[in-house]
Amino acid sequence: MTLAAHQFTVTDGAGNVVSGAHIEVRSEIPGQPLAAVYSDRAGTTGLGNPFDTDADGFVRFFVVGGAYQIRAYTGASVAPTFEAPLQRYVGIGLAQESDIAASGHSEREVTAAGDVTVSNSDADVILIRKSVGAATTVSLPDPSTATRSVRVVDRKYDAATNNITITSAGTSKTIMGGTSYVIDSNGGSITLTPLADGTGWV
Incomplete structure (x- = not known):
């Protein structure tokens, strides 16, 4: 199995990095199930879901290509002390969402x-x-x-x-x-x- 990488840094409204933020990755399909995420391209080491940013607010993970919903927060999931804007329909990997409607095509x-x-x-x-x-x-x-x-x-x-x-x-x-x-x-x-x-x- 060869996976696609995605990385970003979590910051608050003032631009400060948020260390130890919980990152939740869900597949952008009906029901939004938690995705299987890994720390390596070969998919041999699972990260768990959610997983946390490092001391610099940075996170990098590997996942099967597709569309995902990504949430970053601190504290409890149901009552977070901080929550970044929810990222929807994040395309990861070469295939991503394959938007293909083209003029003249049925x-x-x-x-x-x-x-x-x-x-x-x-x-x-x-x-x-x-x-x-x-x-x-x-x-x-x-x-x-x-x-x-x-x-x-x-x-x-x-x-x-x-x-x-x-x-x-x-x-x-x-x-x-x-x-x-x-x-x-x-x-x-x-x-x-x-x-x-x-x-x-x-």
Whole structure:
């Protein structure tokens, strides 16, 4: 596992650093559950959640890429003696929130349970945003019949837990040279284009 880093310094309204402030990191998904945070990029040493800033008010942590809610406070959680403004929708990592709406592109948002089949007449962008978290298989059309690219996006931002596996219709057709491609980072996405010889998607 390779994680994304995020760092900042907590200050009060006068610009003074706040040492020992408690940092609470929650995933920006329904229910805002506490996120698994680590002190190293490999994700071998957990920090606990909340965790504290150092003597200089500085904090650095590692987490799976995605959107997060970050709270900094001192004292008790329910009655803090100091609380910095709540940070919402903080994008961490390369994938972040994958805002993809572009002029001239059509989108289809999938919220229903079950696997997803993409047709040649489907939307340009397939947004996976199921109402209940679950792994998903997305089947693209046979590349020998396809004429345009398709983008698949984790719009629920939970693909690290609920992987999105992309496959292709047709006999022995490949996805990025293999039998399938897996989106396994929160907010991850991939654009796939049919090969001219019809053998697969890249």
